[in-house]
Structure formats: C-alpha cells, structure tokens
Amino acid sequence: xxxxxxxxxxxxxxxxxxxxxxxxxxxxxxxxxxxxxxxxxxxxxxxxxxxxxxxxxxxxxxxxxxxxxxxxxxxxxxxxxxxxxxxxxxxxxxxxxxxxxxxxxxxxxxxxxxxxxxxxxxxxxxxxxxxxxxxxxxxxxxxxxxxxxxxxxxxxxxxxxxxx
Numbered sequence: 001x002x003x004x005x006x007x008x009x010x011x012x013x014x015x016x017x018x019x020x021x022x023x024x025x026x027x028x029x030x031x032x033x034x035x036x037x038x039x040x041x042x043x044x045x046x047x048x049x050x051x052x053x054x055x056x057x058x059x060x061x062x063x064x065x066x067x068x069x070x071x072x073x074x075x076x077x078x079x080x081x082x083x084x085x086x087x088x089x090x091x092x093x094x095x096x097x098x099x100x101x102x103x104x105x106x107x108x109x110x111x112x113x114x115x116x117x118x119x120x121x122x123x124x125x126x127x128x129x130x131x132x133x134x135x136x137x138x139x140x141x142x143x144x145x146x147x148x149x150x151x152x153x154x155x156x157x158x159x160x161x162x163x164x
Contacts, residue, residue, distance in 0.1 A: 002027035004089035031084035100150035
C-alpha cells in the first residue's frame, strides 16, 4: 500500500520508534517540502528519516502544480508541506498520513482518505505485532508529542485494552 505522508506523522512515528516498521510494510511517499521540513533540524528523527530515504523506504516526489498547491494552502489555511502532501496524494490517488487538524478537515472536504499515527499504532498492536503494554507505552508517548484530544487518546486506550 502506498501512502503520502505529511511531516507531522513522519516525525510522530519516528518519536515513538514506529517509523521503520511502518516503512517496512508501506510505500511511504513524501513531497519535497515535507522532506525539507523533516530535515530542517538536527535530530534523531531527521537522522532516521534521512536513513530511510537513502534506503529508498521513503520515496521523495515533486508535488507539481505550484498554483494549485498555493490555492489549497490559502483555502484551507494550512502550511506548505501539508498542501503539497494533499496535492500529491490526490494526484497519485492514494491516502495521506496526517496528524494536523486543519489538514484532516481538508481531507474530509475534498474526499481524500487519511490515516494518523494513532491509526498505525492501533493497526500494528491489534494485529499482535506488539503486546498491549508496549502499545500503551507508545500511545502514552504519542499523547505527549502529538496534539490529540483527550477523547482520541481515551478511545485509542480502550481499543488497545480490548474494548470497542
């Protein structure tokens, strides 16, 4: 499965030590702007993302059509990286991995499928790749690094503990 990623989701997955596993099971595509955002600071996240790009586990593509991207950015009041990722996902007819609230709303408006770092964590945990305590630890880290509402974290906790 191929998915276009926004920088927020790449960085969050890196921070909870899940990015490599996702990259092993998903074709990760990012636009140039997302690459530059992710690599702008010297950090462990940037080192891992650079490594995955070199290993061709993350594919960098030109988004194209700068006017359309600027329009998306203006219309939805989102940053350039998010706008490029949206445009690229739409152009490639694939889902987008995004954890930015305004971009998620834009996905809903334009009918683009999306996933989040929490979705990746839940999917891996629910397919028994990790035990519940590890998954709950990673969810705790996501609650610290991400800007999730209390309701989203509580729902994910319930799912990891075996509830609906």
